[in-house]
Amino acid sequence: xKEVEQDPGPFNVPEGATVAFNCTYSNSASQSFFWYRQDxxxxxxxxxxxxxxxxxxxxxxxxxxxxxxxISLLIRDSKLSDSATYLCxxxxxxxxxxxxxxxxxxxxxx
Amino acid sequence: GAGVSQTPSNKVTEKGKYVELRCDPISxxxxxxxxxxxxxxxxEFLIYFQxxxxxxxxxxxxxxxxxxxxxxxxxxxxxxxxxxxxxxxYLCASSPLPGLHTGELFFGEGSRLTVx
Numbered sequence: 736x737k738e739v740e741q742d743p744g745p746f747n748v749p750e751g752a753t754v755a756f757n758c759t760y761s762n763s764a765s766q767s768f769f770w771y772r773q774d775x776x777x778x779x780x781x782x783x784x785x786x787x788x789x790x791x792x793x794x795x796x797x798x799x800x801x802x803x804x805x806i807s808l809l810i811r812d813s814k815l816s817d818s819a820t821y822l823c824x825x826x827x828x829x830x831x832x833x834x835x836x837x838x839x840x841x842x843x844x845x
Numbered sequence: 846g847a848g849v850s851q852t853p854s855n856k857v858t859e860k861g862k863y864v865e866l867r868c869d870p871i872s873x874x875x876x877x878x879x880x881x882x883x884x885x886x887x888x889e890f891l892i893y894f895q896x897x898x899x900x901x902x903x904x905x906x907x908x909x910x911x912x913x914x915x916x917x918x919x920x921x922x923x924x925x926x927x928x929x930x931x932x933x934x935y936l937c938a939s940s941p942l943p944g945l946h947t948g949e950l951f952f953g954e955g956s957r958l959t960v961x
Contacts, residue, residue, distance in 0.1 A: 743885070769948040778936060778952035779888060822887050826948065832878065832901060833950060835887035
């Protein structure tokens with residue numbers, strides 16, 4: 736079983752809609768959680784961190800459920816520019832590496 | 846530019862050949878990472894440097910892979926006796942702090958390796 740699992744999609748969503756992705760992680764020692772965004776044939780870039788209390792950044796909301804070991808990303812009022820692959824990422828205390836999921840591919844349709 | 850620079854951007858080689866991939870991190874970043882990404886997959890960790898030393902090389906798939914960072918800045922990933930399965934995008938990333946306090950790695954655009 737992979738340490739970080741995501742539905743690869745693709746998700747094809749009309750512009751203006753709300754879309755949500757989930758990601759599950761297998762290691763209960765995971766301490767920090769992030770969402771990265773990767774455009775086609777580009778490098779990954781940090782989108783946002785995921786805090787235990789949940790956090791929001793404009794149209795993006797990230798939440799963590801430690802009991803069920805999953806994190807989520809919600810995108811409201813989706814824009815064409817939101818089309819990308821969204822990578823779920825975890826790290827463990829004392830371990831200086833990030834573990835990436837396979838990514839969920841999102842396409843916003845005009 | 847001030848970002849992470851990787852060369853070459855594309856490398857095509859034949860099975861069995863030796864390749865070197867270079868990474869020039871953001872100036873002042875002490876932490877440097879190598880990942881590789883195959884089509885349809887997320888980045889897979891290879892090795893992490895803190896300064897000149899490889900602090901974690903647990904992701905290197907076998908002894909054909911080796912990386913160095915002799916002066917604590919530029920790093921080179923070396924692959925011996927390349928195999929077709931080594932074909933992937935090799936991503937380098939750097940971080941300003943030891944420890945993933947913010948979770949932000951700054952990635953280069955990658956070196957796309959194709960082994961024929």
